[in-house]
Amino acid sequence: MIVSLGIVFLVGLASAAITEKLKLPRIVGMLAAGMVCGPYVLNLLDPSILSISADLRKIALVIILIKAGLSLNLADLKQVGRPAVLMSFLPAVFEIIGYAVLAPMLFQIDSAEALLLGSVLAAVSPAVVVPRMVQLMETGYGTEKSIPQMILAGASCDDIFVIVLFSAFLSMNKGGTFQVAQLLDVPVSIVLGLLLGAVAGYLVWMFFETMHDGKNTVRNSMKVIIILGVSFLLIGVENALDGIVAVSGLLAVTAMAVVLKLKCIPSVSSRLSQKFGKIWLCAEVVLFVLVGAAVDIRYMANAGMMAVLLIFGALVFRTVGVWFSLLKTELTTKERVFCVMAYLPKATVQAAIGAVPLANGLSCGDLILSVAVLAIVITAPIGAFLIDHFHPIMLEKTAE
Numbered sequence: 001m002i003v004s005l006g007i008v009f010l011v012g013l014a015s016a017a018i019t020e021k022l023k024l025p026r027i028v029g030m031l032a033a034g035m036v037c038g039p040y041v042l043n044l045l046d047p048s049i050l051s052i053s054a055d056l057r058k059i060a061l062v063i064i065l066i067k068a069g070l071s072l073n074l075a076d077l078k079q080v081g082r083p084a085v086l087m088s089f090l091p092a093v094f095e096i097i098g099y100a101v102l103a104p105m106l107f108q109i110d111s112a113e114a115l116l117l118g119s120v121l122a123a124v125s126p127a128v129v130v131p132r133m134v135q136l137m138e139t140g141y142g143t144e145k146s147i148p149q150m151i152l153a154g155a156s157c158d159d160i161f162v163i164v165l166f167s168a169f170l171s172m173n174k175g176g177t178f179q180v181a182q183l184l185d186v187p188v189s190i191v192l193g194l195l196l197g198a199v200a201g202y203l204v205w206m207f208f209e210t211m212h213d214g215k216n217t218v219r220n221s222m223k224v225i226i227i228l229g230v231s232f233l234l235i236g237v238e239n240a241l242d243g244i245v246a247v248s249g250l251l252a253v254t255a256m257a258v259v260l261k262l263k264c265i266p267s268v269s270s271r272l273s274q275k276f277g278k279i280w281l282c283a284e285v286v287l288f289v290l291v292g293a294a295v296d297i298r299y300m301a302n303a304g305m306m307a308v309l310l311i312f313g314a315l316v317f318r319t320v321g322v323w324f325s326l327l328k329t330e331l332t333t334k335e336r337v338f339c340v341m342a343y344l345p346k347a348t349v350q351a352a353i354g355a356v357p358l359a360n361g362l363s364c365g366d367l368i369l370s371v372a373v374l375a376i377v378i379t380a381p382i383g384a385f386l387i388d389h390f391h392p393i394m395l396e397k398t399a400e
Contacts, residue, residue, distance in 0.1 A: 001046050001048045001049045003046065004044070004045045004046040004048075004049040005049065007037055007044055007045065008033075008034075008037075008045070008049075008285065008286060008289045008290070009282075009285055009286075011033045011036075011037055011289070012029070012030045012033045012034070012285040012286075012288070012289040013285060014029075014033075015029030015030060015032055015033035016029040016030050016033075016285070017029070019032075024381070024385060025381065025384035025385050025388050026284075027128060027288050027380060027381065027384045028380075028381040028384070028385075030284070030285060030288035030289050030292065031288055031289075031291060031292040031295075031347075031376075031377075031380060031381070032292065033289050033292060034288065034289040034290060034291060034292020034293040034294075034295070035292045035293070035295055035297055037289070037293065038050075038292060038293030038294070038295070039293070040295075040296045040297055040298060041297070045293055049290075050290075050293065053290045053293065053294060054352060056286055056287075056290055057127075057286075057287050057290050057291060057348065057351075057352075058235065059232075059283065059286075060127070060280075060283035060284065060286050060287035061126060061127060061130075061250060061287065061348070062228070062231045062232070062235065062250070062253050063228075063276060063279050063280050063283045064126075064127070064130050064131050064134070064276075064280055064283065064284075065126070065130065065156070065250055065253050065254045065257070066227060066228075066231060066253060066254075066256075066257045066276050067131075067134055067257075067273055067276040067277055067280060068130050068133070068134050068152055068156075068254060068257070069253070069254040069255070069256065069257020069258045069260070069261065070257045070258075070260065070261050070269050070272055070273040070276065071134050071137050071138060071261075071273055072137070072149060072152065072153075072254075072257075072258055072261065073137075073149065074258055074261075074262060079146050080146045080149060080150040080153070083150055083325055083326055083329050084149075084150045084153045084154055086154075086324070086325035087150060087151070087153075087154030087155075087158070087322070087325045087326075087339075087343075088153070088154045088156075088157030088158050088161060089157070089158065089161045089186070090321045090322075090324055090325045091122075091124075091154075091158070091318045091321035091322045091325065091343055092122040092123065092124075092158055092161055092162050092165075092318075092321070093321060094317045094318055094320050094321030094324075095118060095121065095122040095314050095315070095317050095318040095321065096115060096118035096119060096122050096165065097118070097317055098118070098313060098314035098315075098316065098317025098318065099114050099115070099117050099118030099121060099122075099310070099314050100114045100115050100118055101114075101317075102114075102310055102313045102314060103117055103118070103310060106306045106309065106310050107306065107310075107367060109364050109367065112169070112172055112173050113173060113362070113363075113364040115169045115172075116166070116169040116170060116172075116173050116357060116362075116364065116368065117364065117367070117368050117371060118314070119162055119165045119166035119169050119170075120166060120349075120350060120353055120354055120356075120357070120368055120371075120372055121311070121314065121346065121350065121371060121372060121375050122162045122165075122318075123158060123159045123162040123163070123346070123348075123349035123350070124155045124158050124159070124343050124344075124345060124346070125155075125345045125346055125347035125348045125349065125350075125380060125383075126155050126156060126159060126250075126348060127287055127288070127291065127347055127348040128345035128347055128348075128380055128383055128384055129151065129152070129155045129342055129343075129345060129383075129387075130152055130155060130156070131280065131284065132342075132384070132387045132388070133148040133149075133151050133152040133155075133342070134148075134152070136148040136391060136395070137149065137152075139397070140397050140398035141391050141392065141395040141396070141397050141398075142335065142338070142391070142395035142396065143398050144396060144398045145330060145331060145335065145396075147331070147335060147338070147339065147395060150339075151339060151342045151343070154325075154343075155342075155343070156250065156251060156254060157190055157251070159250075159348075159349055160186060160189050160190060160193075160248050160251065161186050162349065163349065163353070164185045164186050164189070164246070166353060166356075170356065170357065170360065173357070173362055173364070174360060174362070185246035186246075188245065188246045189246035189247055189248045189251075190248060190251060192245065192246070192247045192248070193238075193247050193248030193249065193250075193251035193252040193255065194251060194252070194255045195255075196234060196237065196247060196252040196255070197234065197251065197252035197253060197254065197255025197256040197257075197258075197259070198255050198256070198258075198259050200230055200234060200252065200255075200256045200259075201255065201256035201257065201258070201259025201260050201263070202259055202263070204226065204227065204230055204256065204260060205259065205260055205263040205264060207226070208223060208264070220268070220271050220272060220275060221275070223268075223272060224272065224275050224276065224279070227256075227257070227260070227272070230256065231253045231256065234249050234252040234253055234256065235249040235250070235253070236249075237249060237252070238252070260272070261273075288347075291347050291348060291351045291376070294351040294352075295351060295373050295376055295377065296369070296373060297373065297377075299366070299369050299370040299373045299374075300370065300373055300374050300377065302366065302367075302370045303367075303370035303371055303373070303374045307367075307370060307371045307374050308374065308378070310371065311371065311374060311375050311378060311379070315344060315379075318343065318344075319340050322336075322339055322340045322343050323336060323340070326339060334393070334394045334395075335394060335395060337394060338387075338390065338391065338394035338395055341383065341386040341387060341390060341394075342383070342386075342387055344379050344382060344383035344386065345379050345380045345382075345383030345384060346372075346375045346376055346379045346380060346383075347376050347379075347380040350372040350373075350375055350376050351372075351376060354368065354369050354372030354373065355369050355372075357369070
């Protein structure tokens with residue numbers, strides 16, 4: 001595993017540097033490095049690291065979500081209001097409808113299988129979107145109208161909504177029935193995640209304050225370790241309560257970080273955010289290289305051009321969903337187009353659940369995995385490129 005980690009870091013960073021020289025996003029190089037070094041091409045990575053790949057990717061997501069929470073201004077998020085709520089589910093609903101309409105026309109699958117396919121593909125990638133929105137918040141692009149805050153919040157909740165739908169549609173395709181009550185897991189998961197995170201954040205802040213008696217204090221480096229430890233426990237709570245009650249561990253982590261930002265003095269929260277930004281430099285490489293390693297590019301050949309047409313057709317539906325979410329807002333046309341761009345990337349969720357239907361023996365499983373792989377390869381680089389290159393054109397920079 002040690003050698004594999006060396007390969008992940010060195011090849012991932014080298015590939016990222018090469019793609020930067022080519023004026024492409026770093027993520028393109030990291031994903032490509034993972035695909036080439038992974039088990040489906042050169043097979044350079046030890047099976048032991050691949051077996052814990054999902055956990056390592058989740059750790060990386062936790063790190064960037066903590067930084068996002070420490071960078072998020074709650075007052076700005078309140079100002080956004082309704083559009084942020086609509087962005088958390090409406091674009092995904094439209095995209096799933098797109099797959100339900102288009103997939104049976106292009107492939108020999110029924111409506112239930114098309115809905116399952118849509119639920120796999122509809123989630124936006126927080127791994128691609130969140131770090132870029134954090135960067136925009138730090139550099140002041142779009143912050144006057146809280147655009148990056150709105151996208152960050154919407155993308156975080158979007159995944160919860162889609163994964164709950166995926167579970168319901170998977171059960172339906174395995175011979176069960178669609179339970180409308182399962183949709184209640186979405187608001188329950190969000191509310192309980194926010195409450196759990198808020199309580200955890202307050203308790204962590206109280207601990208820091210208790211330890212600060214004028215002479216002794218908790219060093220910021222130690223605070224980082226404590227925050228990480230509590231974050232991992234919050235993810236553990238989600239896993240422990242699985243099947244009992246729905247709780248979003250990742251949303252709890254973000255809420256905890258937001259509470260810490262509110263309660264800590266600005267200089268402390270700023271230094272903590274900077275420290276997590278430095279940790280992210282390492283975590284980013286692990287995340288995207290391992291996402292690439294999880295992609296079986298052999299399935300891309302099976303998908304064919306019809307799958308490409310399906311993906312882009314469904315993205316048109318998603319665009320309509322984003323546009324509806326932003327109705328009656330003060331956003332200009334350029335800013336709305338940027339929101340559409342930011343909601344294109346697929347990667348994390350698709351890599352995590354794309355193979356589940358096939359593993360469950362569903363006849364549509366091979367098609368779903370093929371389209372999921374193709375969607376990652378197409379939309380993650382395109383979405384990252386559009387965000388990175390067009391935000392200075394589409395968004396106004398707040399004067400410092």
